Amino acid sequence: MRILAKDLKKAAEDGKKDVTLSGWVHRIRELGALSFIVLRDRSGLVQLVLDKKYDALTLESVITVIGEAALNEKAPGGAELRVSSLECLSRAAADLPFQVNGDVTKTGLEAILDNRSLSLRNPAIRAIFKTQATIIEAFCEYLRKQDFTEIKTSKIVSGGTEGGTNLFEVEYFDRKVYLAQSPQCYKQTLVASGLERVFEVAQAYRAEKHDTPRHLNEYVSLDVEMGFIESEKELIELEKGLLAYIFEEVIRKNSAELELWAKNGASAPEPASVSKAPIIPYEEALKIANVESSKKNGARIFDINPDAERYVCDWALREYGIDLVFVNEFPRRHRPFYTYPLDAIRTMSFDALFRGVEITSGGRRQHEYEAQLEALSRFGVKLESMEDYLAIFKYGCPPHGGFAIGLERLTAKIFGLSNVKEASLFPRDRRRVTP
Numbered sequence: 304m305r306i307l308a309k310d311l312k313k314a315a316e317d318g319k320k321d322v323t324l325s326g327w328v329h330r331i332r333e334l335g336a337l338s339f340i341v342l343r344d345r346s347g348l349v350q351l352v353l354d355k356k357y358d359a360l361t362l363e364s365v366i367t368v369i370g371e372a373a374l375n376e377k378a379p380g381g382a383e384l385r386v387s388s389l390e391c392l393s394r395a396a397a398d399l400p401f402q403v404n405g406d407v408t409k410t411g412l413e414a415i416l417d418n419r420s421l422s423l424r425n426p427a428i429r430a431i432f433k434t435q436a437t438i439i440e441a442f443c444e445y446l447r448k449q450d451f452t453e454i455k456t457s458k459i460v461s462g463g464t465e466g467g468t469n470l471f472e473v474e475y476f477d478r479k480v481y482l483a484q485s486p487q488c489y490k491q492t493l494v495a496s497g498l499e500r501v502f503e504v505a506q507a508y509r510a511e512k513h514d515t516p517r518h519l520n521e522y523v524s525l526d527v528e529m530g531f532i533e534s535e536k537e538l539i540e541l542e543k544g545l546l547a548y549i550f551e552e553v554i555r556k557n558s559a560e561l562e563l564w565a566k567n568g569a570s571a572p573e574p575a576s577v578s579k580a581p582i583i584p585y586e587e588a589l590k591i592a593n594v595e596s597s598k599k600n601g602a603r604i605f606d607i608n609p610d611a612e613r614y615v616c617d618w619a620l621r622e623y624g625i626d627l628v629f630v631n632e633f634p635r636r637h638r639p640f641y642t643y644p645l646d647a648i649r650t651m652s653f654d655a656l657f658r659g660v661e662i663t664s665g666g667r668r669q670h671e672y673e674a675q676l677e678a679l680s681r682f683g684v685k686l687e688s689m690e691d692y693l694a695i696f697k698y699g700c701p702p703h704g705g706f707a708i709g710l711e712r713l714t715a716k717i718f719g720l721s722n723v724k725e726a727s728l729f730p731r732d733r734r735r736v737t738p
C-alpha cells in the first residue's frame with residue numbers, strides 16, 4: 304500500500320522493506336553509478352536512491368517506486384527509500400516552461416501566473432493555498448460553533464449593491480443581468496427570513512478597471528451577517544474572535560507552510576494579541592494618518608486611502624503591538640446605501656486594516672422600510688430594481704449587520720505577498736482570463 308513522504312521516517316524506524324511511494328520527480332542528481340531522485344507528493348519531499356540511471360526519466364514525471372525505507376539524517380525528513388523497482392506512470396516532456404523546483408520568490412509574477420498549472424506544483428506556492436484552505440475551514444468552523452448557518456446565494460443578479468459602476472454585465476437569454484459584487488442583499492434577506500445568523504464563502508465580482516496589487520476582478524468573499532445587534536461594535540468583537548481563531552488554526556496546521564515564506568516575513572499574529580487591536584473612529588484615524596505622514600514628509604491625507612491604511616497600521620503596531628486596527632464611524636458619504644446612520648454625518652460602519660491593507664468592511668444595516676426608501680433614492684438607486692430587497696424591510700426585519708473579509712487579501716498579508724493575485728489560484732484581471 305502507498306505511504307506518503309512524511310511517513311517514510313516512521314517506516315524506516317519500523318524496518319519496512321516493501322514500501323511504496325508515488326509522486327512527481329522533483330529533482331534528479333546522478334553520482335557515479337547511483338541516482339538520487341527527490342520525489343514530491345502532497346505531504347512533502349523525500350529522497351529516493353537508485354543503483355542505476357533511468358535515462359528516460361524527466362523532471363515532473365509521475366512515478367511509483369517500491370523499496371526499503373532507511374534512516375538517513377542527511378536526507379530531507381531524515382529517511383530515504385532504497386528503490387528496487389520504479390514504474391513511470393506519466394512521463395513529463397523535457398521542455399518544462401517553468402522551473403518547478405526553483406526559488407519562486409525570485410520568479411516574476413507574470414511567469415508564475417502564465418504557467419499556473421506548473422507553478423502550483425512548487426511547494427512554496429502550494430503552501431499558500433494549503434493555508435488558504437485552513438483559513439476557509441477555520442472561518443466556517445468558528446461561525447458554525449456560534450450557531451451561524453452556511454448559505455450559498457446566486458451570483459447572477461439584476462443590479463449592484465456596492466455602488467459605483469464596477470458591475471460586469473452578462474447576457475442572460477434576451478436580457479442583461481450582472482455578476483454579483485457581493486451577496487449583500489441575500490445575506491440580509493436570509494437574516495430576515497429567520498435564520499438570524501448566516502455566512503457564505505463565495506466568489507464576488509468587481510469590474511475594477513485599474514490594475515493594483517490589492518484588487519482582483521474576481522475574489523472570494525468571506526461574508527457574515529447577523530440579526531439583533533445594536534451597533535458595529537458587536538460585529539468587531541465577533542470578527543476579533545474569528546480572526547484569532549483563524550490565526551490559531553493557521554499556526555497549528557500550517558507552520559511548515561509559513562516557514563517556506565520566512566524570507567517574506569510570513570507569519571500569523573499571535574492569536575491572543577488580536578483582542579488588543581484598537582477601534583479608532585474615522586476622524587481620529589485620519590488625524591493619526593496625517594501625523595504619521597508628516598513625520599515621513601508625506602502628503603496631506605483627506606481619506607482613509609492606501610497610504611493612510613499603512614500609516615494607521617504602523618501606528619497600531621507601535622502603540623498596541625499588533626498591526627490590526629478597526630476603523631469605525633465612517634462618514635455617510637463613504638458608505639453604501641444600506642449602512643445604518645449613527646447621526647447626520649457618521650455611520651455605524653467599520654473597516655479592518657491588517658498589515659497596511661483593508662481586509663474587511665462591515666457595519667450595521669438600515670432595517671426600517673421608510674429609512675431604506677429614503678436612502679435608496681438619496682443614492683439614486685432605481686426602486687423598481689430593489690423590490691424584492693425592499694420587501695424584507697416592509698414585512699418585518701430585525702436590526703442586523705455584518706461584514707465581509709477578502710480571502711486573498713488576508714492570505715497575502717499572512718504570507719507577506721506583495722500582490723493579491725499571488726493568493727488567488729486562477730486570478731482574473733483586466734487582461735488575464737486564462738488559465
Ligand code: AMO
Pocket residue numbers: 465484485486487509511517518519520521522524527661662663664665666705706707708709710711712723
Ligand atoms: P467591500 O466592497 O468593502 O464591502 O468588500 C469587502 C472586502 O472584500 C475584499 N475586496 C476585494 N478583494 C480583492 N479584490 C477586490 N476587487 C475586492 N473588493 C473587495 C476586501 C474588502 O475589505 N458588502 C460589503 C461587506 C459588508 O458590509 O458586509 C462589501 O462587499 O478585503
